[in-house]
Amino acid sequence: MLKSKLRLGLSLGTLLVTLGLGAQVVATPVQAATHAVTTSASTKAGSQIKLKGAVNVRDLGGYRTKTGKTVKAHMLLRAAALNKLTKADVQKLKKTYHVRTDIDLRSKAEAAKDPDVKMSGVNYVFDPVVKDVSQQFSLTSKDGNKVMQDGYKAMVMTKQGQTAYRKMFKVLLKNPKGQAVLWHCTAGKDRTGVGTALVLTALGVNRKTVMNDYLLSNKYLAASNKVAIQQLKDKGADAATIKMMTDMMSVKKSYLNAAFSAINKKYGSVDKYLQKGLGLTKADQTKLQRLYLK
Numbered sequence: 001m002l003k004s005k006l007r008l009g010l011s012l013g014t015l016l017v018t019l020g021l022g023a024q025v026v027a028t029p030v031q032a033a034t035h036a037v038t039t040s041a042s043t044k045a046g047s048q049i050k051l052k053g054a055v056n057v058r059d060l061g062g063y064r065t066k067t068g069k070t071v072k073a074h075m076l077l078r079a080a081a082l083n084k085l086t087k088a089d090v091q092k093l094k095k096t097y098h099v100r101t102d103i104d105l106r107s108k109a110e111a112a113k114d115p116d117v118k119m120s121g122v123n124y125v126f127d128p129v130v131k132d133v134s135q136q137f138s139l140t141s142k143d144g145n146k147v148m149q150d151g152y153k154a155m156v157m158t159k160q161g162q163t164a165y166r167k168m169f170k171v172l173l174k175n176p177k178g179q180a181v182l183w184h185c186t187a188g189k190d191r192t193g194v195g196t197a198l199v200l201t202a203l204g205v206n207r208k209t210v211m212n213d214y215l216l217s218n219k220y221l222a223a224s225n226k227v228a229i230q231q232l233k234d235k236g237a238d239a240a241t242i243k244m245m246t247d248m249m250s251v252k253k254s255y256l257n258a259a260f261s262a263i264n265k266k267y268g269s270v271d272k273y274l275q276k277g278l279g280l281t282k283a284d285q286t287k288l289q290r291l292y293l294k
Helices: 012-018 087-096 108-113 144-158 159-174 191-200 207-220 222-234 239-249 252-267 272-275 282-292
Strands: 004-008 075-077 099-104 123-126 137-139 179-186
Touching: 004 252, 012 222, 087 099, 087 282, 099 159, 099 239, 099 282, 108 123, 123 179, 144 159, 144 191, 159 179, 159 191, 159 282, 179 191, 191 252, 207 222, 207 252
Parallel strands: 075 179, 099 123, 099 179
Antiparallel strands: 004 137
């Protein structure tokens, strides 16, 4: 059972460890949660890339912008933890999806505990959105929805979060033509989800599409989340704890909207946040669109 106060990081793994569960539960590959996709440039937008050692891995290629352009395939990828990639997975990411940069949005402690599998020829970029997942936030209630909303606000409003997402955009701007950038955290849903929402918005994708992509994590993490909840039940967690953890392992519109609301309150819009909060100039945004849209 949870103590009255726990320390919360944006990675669910920290809480699972506190409860006596392994952090690997969140991102453990579960084949039932995946489905096969084609390897051509016509892969359906939002489809999960089937890997044996990672889940919630997706190519953003195929999403359409408000001006009718399309995000190029095999250029922008999002994922959960990459510490269990097989040799075949690595080859697929490199050969089929042209991944040449791996941006790790996890904290120093997470990256040290479960380091990404080294991929030769792939540039590793350590870019923590949260400095310390065990101390960033205090969990003083069992309201998982509030905890997540507060966490999302912090991701976009704190100096640490803004520095990380600013660095992420700088990497995207320097990316050589024809090569792909992949970014990930632990479950690939929160820090990765916010980062993806910002990237898609910068490319001109509408809010509905951005939200739909974000919510796909519920589908691709369903099997591994089910395992984690069952382990909690087996350890005697009460109903309130189960509900809280279920809320925290999910993605909800209210979570991402909490980040958007915080942005709108201070900056007026996400576009202005990209410019004033992250330092993305209009020229930068034009370059991003030239690099990643067709």
